[in-house]
Amino acid sequence: MNDKNRDLPNQEEAPKSYEGAPVTQAQGGNAWKRLLAKKWVFPATYMAAAAIILTLMWVYQGSGVTDKQVSIDSAKTVTDSVSSPDALATNAKTETMQWPFKDRNELELVLHFFDKNASNDVRQAAMVEYGETFTPHMGMDFAKKDNQPFEVLAVASGKVTAVEKNPVVGNLVEITHSNGLVSVYQSLSEVTVTKDADVKKGDVIAKAGRNELEKEQGVHLHFELRQGQGGPAVNPEQYLGTN
Template sequence: MNPEEPKNNVSSLEEAKKRKQTWRRIVKSKWFIPGLYLALVAVLLGTAWFLRDNETATTTVKPSEDTILPVEKSPTSEQMIYPIAKDSEASKTTDFYQENATNQQKESALVKYANTYWPHLGFDFARKDKKSFNVVAVMDGKVVKVDKNPILGELVEIQHANGLVSVYISLDDVKVQVGQNVQQGDVLAKAGQNQFEQEQGNHLHFEIRKDDQAVNPSQYLKTE
């Protein structure tokens, strides 16, 4: 038997007793229980956060590139139709005056009245044979004005939900009244004559106004 073995065994027993006494002191310490509790809480919270993040990652579904999301329609998305009946056989004869147009286009969009040239602030429609035709509402709205002007003739104004006002001038046989709700395509009147554009004969002068200012109708009217 090796003479060193008994000594080694005694040393091992003494070290074990020392470790046991150390643990007893730690357990008896007033900070042991609170510290252990905090450690357990930290482990539990860490596990919960891990599980939650993992669940979110697995359940989140990203839309594919082919997914078509619904688009809400704006109340202003309805397009205006031309203010002439489809069977009217009328066409546009005079355009809206634009400062950035060519000289020729500017000249053709001027109206001579009382020895003065006036910029044309809308579209004119007429038939080649100069006969009258039905004038229709370009969009749903409410009639806010019906009047008879000595120069412009009979006229109708309609307020629309998008804030625009459509104006129909040089009318005859007006069929609507103030306060009446009209739908797109409803007949408002027939094309007539006025003093301002006397040479045009039977025709419709049509304007769109935004904030009381005439704007180019081409940006609102549906292309025929």
């Protein structure tokens, strides 16, 4: 072998190429460029991204509808519960007041409430004389024509906050109601309730009797409405009506 032949590369040492071998970085970059150069690539990418976004929005909205439906079902359950008799009794509006006896037609109003805005004659007729003193009558007195006792009823539901025997006004009962008013019953006999007892509208609490302050009235009921215990008296007719 001569020197020229020794300097030539051996045929077996030449680079070989294999089908399916990985491309080089330069070759990969050229392939992406060729792919991105095609007109359909960007529209297809945009449509795929839009489809993903729409899917996420649909899932989110579906979750919101489910939560809303649950809220509606819960509200319906509460409404059904309130519609039951027991719930209505608990959530009922403040009840109206009744007269402190069964039949208004059986009784006479023998002494009116002192209304400072009434005429002079009406105000004079609503004064009570005790000893040598005249005081405004801050309630309404009821009696039967035959001077017989009658049952005294609670004008509304509430709690008995006072049961006393007073030497001037006689036996008395006070009931505090949920609207803040206090009903006061004086000139009683045969009291059937005790302090701190709960009473319902129309419950019998006593019978009409006598007292020293209004002894000329005979057997009667003295009834008052006050704004809180010891508070100012209000005209009962404003709350009980005239029927």
